Structures are given as structure tokens and as C-alpha cells.
């Protein structure tokens with residue numbers, strides 16, 4: 001699997017869905033660079049669920065997760081299929097609206113921001129961008145009973161202090177600075193606790209929750225404030241899985257479980273799972289991707305020696321493939337406590353690099369090859 005999810009892939013997949021009568025596809029507007037944004041809908045129940053993926057263009061893992069969910073629905077929509085009854089329960093009790101790529105221009109360029117360089121998840125108040133307006137209007141129109149905001153997180157997080165790398169993280173965003181548990185937030189917490197209990201069989205001790213500091217410029221916080229239970233999903237990382245195949249599977253499993261739960265036993269008012277929610281460990285920045293031990297790096301004609309050098313693998317899209325470039329952030333290498341893998345460089349010649357005030361990028365071909373060979377499970 002190559003984690004890049006192109007606009008073409010998205011359009012082809014939506015074309016494939018059109019051949020199933022259960023899905024309704026509608027254009028709902030255009031991005032800032034005039035790419036169409038499409039809405040995928042299924043179900044005829046009276047419990048509206050709204051999901052959007054890839055509002056950050058370089059976060060395609062949840063888009064794969066949503067694609068697997070839609071494939072599961074499509075494949076099982078025939079009466080002879082194994083999960084036909086599950087699908088029928090979902091179809092008759094809830095109504096799901098999905099935007100597969102909210103930021104198609106950012107997705108094409110593999111960048112977080114949209115075509116104008118704006119982070120859409122900081123645009124919930126100004127609504128300065130076409131994509132933000134589309135999402136906001138859709139929320140107004142549908143008044144969803146549940147909203148799912150789908151993202152990727154970096155490889156740096158541990159599930160709690162000293163924990164394993166976080167394979168998936170959730171957040172029930174706050175609705176105010178005091179982080180009160182409003183009725184909408186309580187419902188989001190309930191679903192997160194349920195999903196977390198379900199996922200625990202696959203990835204025990206690798207499920208975490210994101211920090212809940214309030215930011216009114218984020219959509220999750222804004223929708224929660226408006227009274228919509230909203231769940232932030234962050235596809236995480238399992239060591240070795242840099243293409244995030246496992247993370248995409250976990251997103252798929254979470255969403256499938258969530259839809260089943262919402263269609264059979266949605267939480268009633270007065271639900272309070274705050275305690276269980278707080279027991280989910282919080283994300284902590286602990287991991288670098290790579291630890292180079294006893295390494296010599298040539299930086300501007302000077303050879304520097306490091307006993308320990310923590311390196312991040314920064315993603316870069318070249319010809320629709322993602323490459324991982326070993327990079328040291330000059331500002332933050334002290335924050336890491338461990339790494340996903342370690343290379344002892346005692347017997348290596350000084351590594352070539354380029355650098356500026358912010359980062360050192362290691363250019364050594366032999367090391368790069370070694371790294372690439374460690375990036376698939």
C-alpha cells in the first residue's frame with residue numbers, strides 16, 4: 001500500500017459506489033482551486049451522522065479507513081451476503097453523510113493546508129475558505145446527531161507516559177475554555193469509551209486520547225459548542241507501518257463499530273462516561289522515528305559527533321509516492337525519549353547533510369536505503 005490517496009482515486013472510488021443503489025452521491029461545491037467536493041450518503045434513519053476526512057491534505061489514512069467502511073457496506077448490501085442484516089439495521093436506523101476528501105487540493109499536493117495555504121481546521125470561525133464554508137453549511141443543514149472529524153497523527157505519540165506508540169487516538173473536543181462536560185460532549189465521550197473497549201482486543205495499551213484544550217477555531221470544538229456530539233479520530237502508528245495500513249484498518253473497525261452502536265443503542269441523555277474516558281491514557285510526545293547512536297554528521301564542512309541523535313522521518317510526495325527523509329529538528333530533538341528503531345553508526349563514515357537554522361536533513365544514500373527497508377511491516 002502506498003499511502004498517497006490521489007484525487008483520481010477518490011473520483012474513481014465514488015464512481016464505483018454509484019453502481020450500488022444504496023449510495024446517493026451529490027456535488028456540494030468546489031474547493032478553492034475548483035476541484036469538486038462530493039457528498040456520499042446512505043441510510044434512511046432519523047439519526048444523522050456526518051463524517052469528513054482529509055481536511056488536512058497530507059492525512060490520507062482515515063480516507064482509506066472510510067473507503068474500507070464503504071466497501072464493507074457495498075459488498076454486504078446484497079441479501080445473500082454474510083453481514084446483510086447488520087447493513088439493514090444501519091440503513092434503517094441512521095443516515096450517514098460522508099465527505100471523503102474535504103481538502104482535495106491539499107490532498108493532491110500532499111500538504112496540510114488548502115490551495116491558499118490555509119489550515120482548514122483553524123478556519124471554523126472566519127470561514128474564509130470555500131471548503132470551510134461547505135462543511136459549516138452542511139452541518140447547519142443536517143443538524144447531525146453525531147459528527148466524525150477524521151485525521152492522521154504523527155508517529156511521535158505514546159499512549160500515556162512511558163506507553164507504547166499510539167495506534168489510534170480519540171478526542172471529545174471541549175465546548176468551552178473550562179472544558180465542561182456538556183451534554184454533546186458526554187455523548188462523544190460515551191462513543192469513544194465504547195470504541196476504545198472494542199479496539200482493545202486488537203491493540204491493547206495502544207489507544208489514547210488527544211489533549212482537550214479548547215480552540216474555537218477548530219471545527220470539532222465549534223460543532224461541540226453548537227451542541228453536536230463530535231469525535232476527533234487520529235489514525236496513529238504501529239512500529240514499522242509507515243504506510244499506515246494497520247492504522248487505516250483500525251479506523252475502519254472503529255467506524256464500523258460506531259455505526260453499529262449508533263444504529264442499535266445510541267446513548268440516551270444523562271449518559272456519563274467521564275470517568276472511563278479519563279482513564280484512557282493521554283497522548284505524550286516521546287518517540288522519534290529513528291535513533292542514531294555514535295554518529296558523525298558533516299554539517300557545513302564541520303563534522304559533529306553525537307552519542308545519541310533523534311531523527312524524524314519527514315514525509316515528501318514525489319510522483320504520487322511518499323518518501324521518508326531523515327531529518328533532525330534543531331528545536332525539539334531533546335523532547336524524545338526513545339525511537340521506533342535504532343541504528344548504531346560507530347562504524348559508519350560521517351553522514352552528509354544539508355541544514356539551516358531549523359533542521360538538519362541527512363542525505364546519506366546508504367542510510368536512506370537502510371531506512372526505506374525498515375518502513376514496511
Ligand SMILES: [Zn+2]
Nearest residue numbers: 056059151152
Ligand atoms: Zn489533521
